[in-house]
Amino acid sequence: MPASYEQAVTLTGDLHARPAGALAVAAAQFSSAVSLTVGASSADAKSVLGVMGLGATSGQDVTVAAEGPDAEQAVAAIIAILAEATRVGA
Amino acid sequence: MNLDARVGIVLVSHSAALAEGAAELAAQVSGGTVAIIPAGGTDDGGLGTSAARVERAVKLADSGAGVVIVPDLGSAVLTVRALLGEAGDLPTPVELADAPFVEGVVAATVAAAGGGNIKTVVTAAEEARHARKL
Numbered sequence: 124m125p126a127s128y129e130q131a132v133t134l135t136g137d138l139h140a141r142p143a144g145a146l147a148v149a150a151a152q153f154s155s156a157v158s159l160t161v162g163a164s165s166a167d168a169k170s171v172l173g174v175m176g177l178g179a180t181s182g183q184d185v186t187v188a189a190e191g192p193d194a195e196q197a198v199a200a201i202i203a204i205l206a207e208a209t210r211v212g213a
Numbered sequence: 214m215n216l217d218a219r220v221g222i223v224l225v226s227h228s229a230a231l232a233e234g235a236a237e238l239a240a241q242v243s244g245g246t247v248a249i250i251p252a253g254g255t256d257d258g259g260l261g262t263s264a265a266r267v268e269r270a271v272k273l274a275d276s277g278a279g280v281v282i283v284p285d286l287g288s289a290v291l292t293v294r295a296l297l298g299e300a301g302d303l304p305t306p307v308e309l310a311d312a313p314f315v316e317g318v319v320a321a322t323v324a325a326a327g328g329g330n331i332k333t334v335v336t337a338a339e340e341a342r343h344a345r346k347l
Contacts, residue, residue, distance in 0.1 A: 144242035144323050151327025170337075171242065171323040172316055172344035 125155070128195045129188035132202050134209045138179040140171075142208030147171040149200050155191025157201060168201055181209070220325040220334045221248040221274025224318055225267055225293055226285040229254035235315055239322040247325045249318070250274040262292040268303065275304035279331040281321050282307065283338055285314045306331050310338035317341040 150157045150168035157168035161183055166173035168187070179185055185205055189197040222239070226232035232253030239249050252270035255261040267282070274280045284290045293309050308331055310317055317338040324337035 140238075140242045140319075144319075144326070145244060147323045148244060148327045151324070151329065169327070170320070170340070170344070172320050172341055176345050176347075178347075 125191050126194045127188070127190040128198045129186055130198050130202055131184050131186045132205050133184050134179055134181050134205065136181050136209035138174065138177065138185075138205075138209055140175055142204065143174040144171050145208055146174055146201060146204050149204055150197065153189070153191070153193045153197035153200070155189040155194045155197045157187065157189045157197050159201075160186040160188065218277035219247045220278045220321075220329065220331050221250065221271075221276060221280045222318060222322050222325060222334075223267065223270045223274050223280055223282045224249065224251045224253070224285075224314075225262055225270075225282055225289045226251070226253040226314070227260050227262055227289060228285075229258065231285065231314075235318050238315070239318045242319050243322040243326040247322050248274045248276060249322055262289045264292050264296045267293060267296055268301065271303055271307060279306040279308070280304060281325075281331060281334045281338060282309050283312055283314060283317045283321060284309065308335045310335050312338035312341050316344055320344070 161179045187201045224232040232251035236249045236251040250270040250273045252266040256263045320341040321338035324334045
């Protein structure tokens with residue numbers, strides 16, 4: 124049975140194109156399926172256009188969920204990017 | 214084939230400025246680890262497409278994992294198809310993606326930066342037509 128794991132983070136900046144790209148590149152390194160959910164919208168974390176299309180802004184909670192053999196590591200990596208890359212001025 | 218090689222991206226636009234701008238944007242979003250080569254305009258700098266420019270760009274973009282070409286409008290497709298149909302010394306594989314220009318280039322480049330193979334990169338570009346902005 125594949126592992127599933129999820130964790131939420133509150134954005135400290137808007138999720139612009141550059142962090143969205145970094146996030147999609149990082150998500151592609153994992154075999155698990157990884158999704159981002161903001162309010163009622165979800166996107167595949169491996170799709171840069173999907174991630175940008177969420178239009179996630181500072182102060183919003185983003186839930187990162189993964190399912191697969193490396194789910195926990197995938198969620199940790201994506202959470203770290205969201206925490207770092209959306210910092211104001213990044 | 215070099216296992217670390219990334220798929221290269223070639224942007225074929227009628228406008229050199231458009232190809233260069235889209236390449237700059239895609240490089241920023243993808244982190245600069247992928248060869249993104251603009252091939253815009255005619256040989257004398259006008260609006261149009263040039264098989265010679267595309268051929269040079271494909272050779273520059275190749276690092277052993279293949280090249281995906283994203284055209285802007287229909288007649289750019291004709292130039293690329295004519296070039297690919299010639300028995301030349303282009304690297305292989307070379308694929309032409311049927312995708313919206315800006316979104317397709319960004320999606321393809323990020324997929325290449327993530328280590329995707331040529332099929333993954335073409336699929337990412339072509340799925341860009343379904344991505345909503347709002």
